Amino acid sequence: MGLKEFVIKKIIAAIIxxxxxxxxxxVIFRMAPGDPVRMMFRDPRISGEQMQxxxxxxxxxxxxxxxxxxxxxxxSHGDLGLSFWxxxxxxxxxAERIPQTxxxxxxxxxxxxxxxxxxxxxxxxxxxxxxxxxxLALSLTMYSIPAFSLGIILLLIFAYTLSIFPLGGxxxxxxxxxxxxxxxxxxxxxxxxxxxxxxxxxGEYVLLTRSSMLDTLRKDYxxxxxxxxxxxxxxxxxxALRNALLPVITITGVNIGFAVCGVIEVxxxxxxxxxxxxxxxxxxxxxxxxxxxxxxxFAISVVLANLVIDLIYGYIDPRIKVGGEKK
Amino acid sequence: xxxxxxxxxxxxxxxxxxxxxxxxxxxxxxxxxxIFFLTLALFAPFLRTVNPTKVGTSENILLPPSSQxxxxxxxxxxxxxxxxxxxxxxxxxxxxxxxxxxxxxxxxIGLIAGFYGGKIGEVLMRIxxxxxxxxxxPLMIVLAAVLGPNIWNIIFVISIVSWPTTARVIRSxxxxxxxxxFIEAARCIGASDSLLMFGEILPNVVPIMFAESVLMVTEAxxxxxxxSFLGLGDPMNISxxxxxxxxxxSGTMGKAFWWVLPPIACIVILIIGFTFLGTAITDVxxxxxxxxxxx
Numbered sequence: 001m002g003l004k005e006f007v008i009k010k011i012i013a014a015i016i017x018x019x020x021x022x023x024x025x026x027v028i029f030r031m032a033p034g035d036p037v038r039m040m041f042r043d044p045r046i047s048g049e050q051m052q053x054x055x056x057x058x059x060x061x062x063x064x065x066x067x068x069x070x071x072x073x074x075x076s077h078g079d080l081g082l083s084f085w086x087x088x089x090x091x092x093x094x095a096e097r098i099p100q101t102x103x104x105x106x107x108x109x110x111x112x113x114x115x116x117x118x119x120x121x122x123x124x125x126x127x128x129x130x131x132x133x134x135x136l137a138l139s140l141t142m143y144s145i146p147a148f149s150l151g152i153i154l155l156l157i158f159a160y161t162l163s164i165f166p167l168g169g170x171x172x173x174x175x176x177x178x179x180x181x182x183x184x185x186x187x188x189x190x191x192x193x194x195x196x197x198x199x200x201x202x203g204e205y206v207l208l209t210r211s212s213m214l215d216t217l218r219k220d221y222x223x224x225x226x227x228x229x230x231x232x233x234x235x236x237x238x239x240a241l242r243n244a245l246l247p248v249i250t251i252t253g254v255n256i257g258f259a260v261c262g263v264i265e266v267x268x269x270x271x272x273x274x275x276x277x278x279x280x281x282x283x284x285x286x287x288x289x290x291x292x293x294x295x296x297x298f299a300i301s302v303v304l305a306n307l308v309i310d311l312i313y314g315y316i317d318p319r320i321k322v323g324g325e326k327k
Numbered sequence: 328x329x330x331x332x333x334x335x336x337x338x339x340x341x342x343x344x345x346x347x348x349x350x351x352x353x354x355x356x357x358x359x360x361x362i363f364f365l366t367l368a369l370f371a372p373f374l375r376t377v378n379p380t381k382v383g384t385s386e387n388i389l390l391p392p393s394s395q396x397x398x399x400x401x402x403x404x405x406x407x408x409x410x411x412x413x414x415x416x417x418x419x420x421x422x423x424x425x426x427x428x429x430x431x432x433x434x435x436i437g438l439i440a441g442f443y444g445g446k447i448g449e450v451l452m453r454i455x456x457x458x459x460x461x462x463x464x465p466l467m468i469v470l471a472a473v474l475g476p477n478i479w480n481i482i483f484v485i486s487i488v489s490w491p492t493t494a495r496v497i498r499s500x501x502x503x504x505x506x507x508x509f510i511e512a513a514r515c516i517g518a519s520d521s522l523l524m525f526g527e528i529l530p531n532v533v534p535i536m537f538a539e540s541v542l543m544v545t546e547a548x549x550x551x552x553x554x555s556f557l558g559l560g561d562p563m564n565i566s567x568x569x570x571x572x573x574x575x576x577s578g579t580m581g582k583a584f585w586w587v588l589p590p591i592a593c594i595v596i597l598i599i600g601f602t603f604l605g606t607a608i609t610d611v612x613x614x615x616x617x618x619x620x621x622x
Contacts, residue, residue: 141599144598152580160581265556283558295465
């Protein structure tokens with residue numbers, strides 16, 4: 001199998017998956033309780049005739065199959081329907097929240113990745129010592145604490161009790177700050193939510209880098225490097241860590257897709273105005289079209305993140321170029 | 328005769344397994360934590376001090392812990408300790424039932440996919456791959472929101488999202504098991520497919536199913552807590568996650584740490600308990616564990 005064939009195959013698989021997701025999404029929300037027209041226009045004065053017109057406009061007068069075609073057609077124009085709660089196009093509501101989520105997630109993931117890798121490599125290097133077991137125990141504990149409870153604890157300590165950080169949101173309301181002052185304010189608001197996400201992911205990176213490091217340290221070329229009399233730090237950085245990093249890169253790609261989902265808990269706790277908090281608001285308001293649109297965004301971002309990883313791997317891994325699927 | 332002998336051998340193995348488990352430090356701590364919460368759940372009506380659903384009078388709102396209200400009261404003057412006690416029932420019920428349904432479904436599908444291979448296996452694994460591609464938490468939220476707030480729906484939602492992982496694990500086990508000579512031998516004497524699957528292969532994957540179930544319980548408890556915190560819990564059965572949801576929504580969280588910290592502590596400790604037990608079981612099941620630890 002050549003590289004070109006591999007790329008085409010992966011892209012087709014991703015398209016099929018996305019189509020399946022769209023279909024599942026349609027089916028799930030057909031099960032939603034209540035008449036969508038009544039949910040949208042909570043006005044008992046609307047006459048039956050007007051209701052009929054609205055139904056026709058949204059394709060609700062068609063049979064289920066026709067509704068699915070209608071949904072696909074609207075979707076291909078990027079139309080995700082109207083939000084019950086905000087009475088605006090769902091696409092608009094979601095689009096204006098995405099930058100805030102990306103800012104939070106990418107910052108937190110970068111910090112988690114760098115510090116987790118360093119801690120994990122250090123832990124693997126010092127395997128069997130007290131430092132190693134301490135880092136390991138801490139990572140495992142962090143791994144079992146739900147992100148939202150960690151957030152609540154941080155909020156109780158640093159915001160309510162010590163008042164060092166704000167209670168939530170992304171900026172101080174009506175502060176009128178601009179330029180550098182504005183970004184400082186954002187950074188101040190971002191500390192606690194970012195820290196919660198970092199703590200949630202760091203365990204994974206520590207455990208992964210550590211085990212990868214242990215594997216690498218057993219390799220012959222490390223022995224060769226030692227025999228050559230190289231400095232320990234040179235061996236650690238140039239020989240061991242470099243090779244131990246490959247799986248870390250993979251997991252980061254997977255995480256970027258899934259991190260967008262993990263932020264639902266953290267953004268909710270800290271009222272961070274991103275798409276995670278939007279999920280919570282949509283649930284509380286029982287805004288099904290908004291929830292449907294959000295699910296689509298989450299699912300497609302995971303599929304695309306996986307596709308990118310696959311393609312990068314196809315490019316890096318010589319075995320794929322030569323041929324043969326892994327079995 | 329043969330059946331009872333087989334049964335006795337199994338029983339002996341089981342007893343040996345438990346004695347190894349109890350001698351494992353993590354296993355012992357995990358079991359102790361789980362037994363503690365099981366006791367809370369079983370004897371809830373005797374351990375509670377006040378009816379947890381009873382809305383109190385206005386002078387009892389948000390009281391700090393005292394001899395009357397062991398863990399204080401919430402914004403509706405309901406007793407926190409009694410809610411914690413009853414909350415353990417929800418977490419454990421959801422945890423155990425979701426784990427059983429998940430592992431049962433996942434194992435059955437993994438068994439069929441691994442045993443038959445070919446077209447059936449291919450189709451089943453494609454479905455598994457598709458499910459594993461979906462983001463779990465958003466899918467659970469969407470399903471729970473559409474189906475409505477109800478404890479059975481939560482169990483259903485957790486199970487439907489989680490079975491593919493088990494199916495994968497079991498399938499890979501079955502794939503290697505079915506190449507072994509005892510299967511070949513059984514096939515030679517004319518054993519049917521179903522006898523091979525359920526009589527020969529299944530008993531060999533039971534230990535892994537057991538370990539899988541314990542780890543699945545942690546996932547289910549976690550998922551229930553998150554869904555309830557996000558307001559998708561069953562309002563008739565107050566769970567720890569629901570308590571946090573109400574505390575969060577009330578806006579009085581900062582003033583009443585006694586209302587917030589106990590449910591968080593319970594969720595985390597119970598999850599750690601099952602994680603420890605699961606890790607210990609996986610360790611003990613590892614071939615050569617007994618010899619390595621000199622038992």
